[in-house]
Amino acid sequence: MNGPKVIFTLPIDIPPFGQVKITETVVNSWIVMAFLVLLSIFLTHNMKKVPKGKQCLVEKGYLMLQNLVKNTMGEDKLGFVPYIGTLMMFSAVGSLSSMTGLRPLTADLNTTLGWALVTFMLVQVNNIRRHGVGGWLKSFVQPVPFLLPSNIISEVANPISMSFRHFGNIASGLVVTNLVYTGLAALTSIITGGWATVPFLQLGIPAVLSVYFDLLASCLQAFIFCMLTMVFVSMAMDD
C-alpha cells in the first residue's frame, strides 16, 4: 500500500527537509477547499430576512453547530464556532471525497497531525491567555509536583492520539476498500477462468462496505475530532 502520490515537485530544496513535494493530499485539499468555498458562496448568496429553501438549510445547520459549541464549550466561547465549523466541514468532506475516487485528505497523517497540532496550540495559547504564563506552568505540577512528567506526557499525547485516531480510521478504510477491490478482481478471473475482462464482481459489493468505511467513519471521525478540540480548548480556558 502506497502513500499519497507526488503530483509535482517544486524546485526548492531546503537542506534538512529535502525538496518541496506537492502530493495528492495537498491537491485534493485544494479541490475540497474550492468545493467548500463555492458551496458557501452559493448557500449565502441572496439571503433574505424571511428565509426560503437553501437559506433555511444553512441557517439550521449553523444553529446546530452553534448549539453544539455552546453546549460543549459554554456560552462565552461562541467565537470558536467558525473554526470548529471549518474543521468539521474540512474533515468530513475531505474524508467523504474518497467516494468520488479521490484519495481522502485524512488518509494522510500530515493532515490529521497538522490539525491536531493546531488544537494543541489553541489549548496552550488559550491556557496562557486565561491563566498567565505562571498559571500555565503551574498547571503542569497540579495536583502534586511529582505528576509533572505524567502531565507533560498526557498533554503531548493528545495531538498524537487525536491525529492517529482520525488518520487510522480513514486510512484503514482506504486499505480495506483497496483490498476488497483487488480481491474481487482476482475472484472474478478465478470464477470465469480468466475469461472476463471486466471485473464485474467489483460492482455493488464494495458499496455495502463503503457505507461504513466512507460514510459513517468520515462523519464520525470529523465529529470526534471537533468534539475533542472543543473539550480540550474549553478545559484549558475554564477553572
Add this chain to the structure above:
Amino acid sequence: MDEYMGFVSIDWTLIFTWGNLLILYLLLRHFLFKPVQKMLADRENEVKSMYDNAEKAQTEAEQMKAEYTEHLQNAKAEANELLQSANQKATLRSEEMLREAQQKASDMVTRADAQIEEEKKRAFQEVKREISQLAVMAASQVVEKEISEKDHERMIEEFIDGAGDAKWQE
C-alpha cells in the same frame, strides 16, 4: 514511474495542511459564517425591536387609559360639587325670600295697625269736638245765660278728656 510518499510519513504536506486550514478558515468565515451570523443577528434585532415597540405602545395605551379614567372621575366629582353648591344656593335663596316675605307681611300689618290707631284717634277727636259743640249749644239754650262759648267748650273738653281717657280706652 509515479513517485509515492510513505504511507505513514511526516513531510512538507504538514506545512501545506496548516496553510490550507488557515486559508479555508478565513474564506469560510468570510463567505459562510459572517453572512449567516449577520443575518441571524439582524433578524433577532428586528424581532426584538418589534417586541419593544409593541410593549411601548401597550404601556402608552395603558397610561392613556389611566389618564382618561382619572379625568372622567374628576369631571364626575366636579359635576357633583356643582350640583351640590347650586342646591345649597337655591335653598339659601328660597329661605331668604321666605324671610323677606314674612318681614314684608309683618311690616304691612304693623303699618295697618298704626293707621287704624291714627284713624281711631282722629275719629275720637271729631266726636269729642262735636259733642262739645252740642253741649255748649244745649247749655246755652237751657241756662239762657250769656256765657263765653269758648270757655264752655274748654271746660267740657276737659271734662270729657278726663272721663273719655278712661272710658274710650281699648
